[in-house]
Amino acid sequence: MTELTAPNVAAAPTRSDRRRKLLQNLLRGERPYMLYIAFVVLLVVFSLSSPWFLSVDNFLNIGRQTTLVSIIAVGMTFVIIARQIDLSVASTLALSGMAAALAMSQISNSWIVGAAAGLGTGALVGLLNGILTTQLSIPSFLVTLGSLSMARGLAMMVTNTKPVIITNETYFAIFGEGTFLGIPVPIAWTLVAMIVGILLLHYNVFGRRIYAVGGNPTAALYSGINTKWVTTAAFVLTGALAGLAALVLSARSHAARPDVVQGMELDVIAAVILGGCSLFGGRGYILGTLFGSLIIGTLNNGLVLLGVSSPMQLVIKGAIIVAAVAFTKR
Template sequence: MTDTQSPANPPMARGAAVNQPGGRSALQHLLQGERPYMLYVAFAVMLIVFSLASPWFLSIDNFLNIGRQTTLVSIIAVGMTFVIISRQIDLSVASTLALSGMSASLAMAFVANNWVVGAVAGLGTGALIGLINGVLTTRLEIPSFLVTLGTLSGARGLALMVTNTKPVIITNEYYFAIFGEGSVLGVPAPILWTLGVTIAGILLLHYSVYGRRVYAAGGNPTAALYSGVHIKQVTTLAFVLTGTLAGLASLILSARSHAARPDVVQGMELDVIASVILGGCSLFGGRGFVLGTLLGSLIIGTLNNGLVLLGVSSSLQLVIKGAIIVAAVAFTRR
């Protein structure tokens, strides 16, 4: 992706966060960016409006339902945050999820009916697709938009081919418990996976050398290159991370469905990218944070849930959802 420079938002300003100390508090991460408080205010207002409009919205069961519904988007969006901060984009995450789920289910069906085998196959497939995206983008210098548009089609087609468009049934009870139906202290496993991935993403992006290099690669590639940052390696690892998390999301979805289907979550990449941008990440690279991405995902999930509870038609839901996302991004960018 190409950068658009302007006096109001110069590259060096976007990359300045790289030079800040790593031991920053969580509150500073919550408050970084351009007017991020508008995002929190918008979320609070949304909660109040839906609570007043629907007697079923303000309940623990409904909030747990929102958490389960947003799991897939939230997990993949953590990886997408790294990709977009490094000034790239990945359109193939939904197809990667579909192919990874098929790999996991086929491995358990024909190799060994063991959840570890399925998990390794699913995560490995996601990581491999991410590696392909990263290598083609950095080594052949093809824009990531075009590369991942190609893998979007290729991975989806391969997922449809391997079983002739038929689903593959999963029977391993441990697989269901670990990734889909289990719980700890009443908290469903998918939500626990989301929390775990979010915490790991925060530590990796905001408190590690690799995270600082991601900001440098996206904020000011020229300065980063002269500072000794291996931009190609950093970018490739960001794609691998995103692919791996898409693989994890496939395990959660297939465990919840007791089967893997090749035609699932078509178009989900748009919700993933919207969550990252809504959470304060810049499409031009160099700016973003994981907690903002999680909040962006929760805003989209809460909006979907609230509109369903209010009985809004599906067509009107799309109109309202699009308008609110555009308005929220406009306010947070002012």
């Protein structure tokens, strides 16, 4: 007699399997452990070098200081994975902040109007960057280098380089000075941006398309992916997040200024590259970007506590970018 064998049936994934897969998605990237080791080393070095470093107030200060970089770096992760770059994020932030402040002062002193103007302006700049890059086949480096100057110039022109005062108390509480579940709202907005970024990049078809476009644009195109739309959407997301960062900064400052955060794109790109994202596209993850941003923020904070001059801080951050690119080069 011949034995009847039951067909092989794939076992349903257990809870531990799902948990393991979640950790793999969050920790994906080449050598992620190096990122965490570097962060721990920084904490140890600065803790031994400064008696003020290991304090709750200082860590909250680092969280607030890294808010702007962390929020924009989420969008920049999408752009760089798609094999592009956006040099205009700091200027987009300045222009979005001016738009939010002007909308509240000239149209309606409502935080909703200000938020819509700031987010909309950032998304519009991102849309223009994406259209010029994809439809005219101009390298994104050149497109965003031009929009960097134009957005900053517009921010200065609209008020003749003067700041715009904001008086809406609700705006301050929602974006700059309030708390949410005991967490300062700037840090809460950072967590929101990170969670949305993780869901979009690691658990959504849009994220899979971003990886495909960055990994092999030709193969992605022949597989039916609208590569131009995906790339443009990445720029729009980055611009909108720059707008969100503008709301946080202007709410904390009670005003919008056209000359703020000049050169911040350096910190954003450094955070994304340090987080394991490849400038050659196709690789990156959001949790790594968060740790990259925290490393930059911790480095800035620690160097200030140690009395290192601002020019030397720029030299150190530039060297870190070069080292990170060399480390991640395939």
